Amino acid sequence: MKGIQRVIVSNKRVKYQFELCRNLTVIRGDSATGKTTLIEMIGEFYENGAASAVNIICAKECYVLSGRKWLSDLQTVRDSIVFIDEGNEFVFSNEFAAAIKDTDNYYVIVTREAIPALPYSVDEVYGIRESGKYGTLKQTYNEFYRFYAMPERGLPVKPECVITEDSNAGNQFFSAICDKNNIRCIGAGGKSNIFHQVSQVLGLIEGPIVVIADGAAFGAEMERLVNLARLWENIVLYLPESFEWLILHSGVVSDKEIAEVLSDTSNYVESSEYFSWERFFTALLIKKTDGSYLQYAKRRLNTSYCADKIAGQILQDIGWIEFG
């Protein structure tokens, strides 16, 4: 499945309207916002159709997955939007991640607990909020809102320390930039280590600590990091989709199609092919630079990207971080 999926679920009393932009969406937030009611209504419509008195408007079938036979049930579901309520512990298993990885479904999971095995985006974690009443039936209208809001910071930020996600090309690029400017740069050795790394340097560094990670797959880490950033003002999070997205977005690779893809990514990423947009952007950059002097490899950064002109163009997008 690809593209933005618009979903409207309603009965006489309540109406939900939302859009799903990619394969993995997480819903969390306060109690009593209607998360379980939404899932129940979708399940009732699936079982009973119009006789449920629930109405669903969506181009795809909406299905509720639950219970001990989730794996065999899932194998029968194709090209659908799969909703999973909290209380289904299987979503935290590696087995579940493996089972949904190459499927052509979108998944909407209700949970406050992080799911490290799933590469969901920081932008696809939502809460539900009431946004008004409809008509004479006093139908309550609910919408999704982006759950994670970045704490505001005075700009520009001049980092004393930069922490990156891993030791791949992104870390090699920012290490090179930081080396030139006498800024400490730490590769966390994986996204799940970033919280530990930030905690370690918190007491040692008073100036800005800038965390740079791939937002496209950072959803499971977001709660811990946002909490740190809310409580310590010198922590700044910069979470582009990925380092490859940053390069593509900077314009250093001249290709007409790139701008189109970046402005309408949902319509280009087939969920059965790419588990996260991070992987899609990597594949796109490798394809678009193949055979050129900017030929990209994720493991080892092509040094052309560190040349002053190219690096400057890449960093233009994040001018609010002053490396120099």
Place this chain on the structure above:
Amino acid sequence: MLHIVFGRLPEAVFNTAVYFKNSYEDSWITDDFAKRAILDVDKSVVLGNGVIDSPVLGKIAPNSLSGGVKTLILIKNEPERIFNASTCGDNCAKWLLEIGRLQDITINLRHIMDFGSEPFAIHIVNTDAVVHNMREMVLIAGRYV
């Protein structure tokens, strides 16, 4: 006191909605604590016979309360058992603190709940430390969730 175990705890009741459905007693719904929590979190009123008047869903049975309120009621009434309180949103945090002021309770949190900006005293079982604010809590909780 409120005691918290952060991270996965196999002995905790994970699916609190199912447990509530099969164990709640009418008196749990009509007591003063439950009435106040239901009004605050679910914006609903407990009627005399235990039926609940919800502004969105109409007259509902206790099973249709929010997952957060059901878990609060379980924690209050079965303090010897550990429940997964990650079924509670941040709007339940003050009620967990209130129960903890009245009795000893241990809950399991699989996420970082926001207990607000006022000072508090919570015992973190994982490290056997008492924390008094969110800064202290987050640095410990983040290691386990």
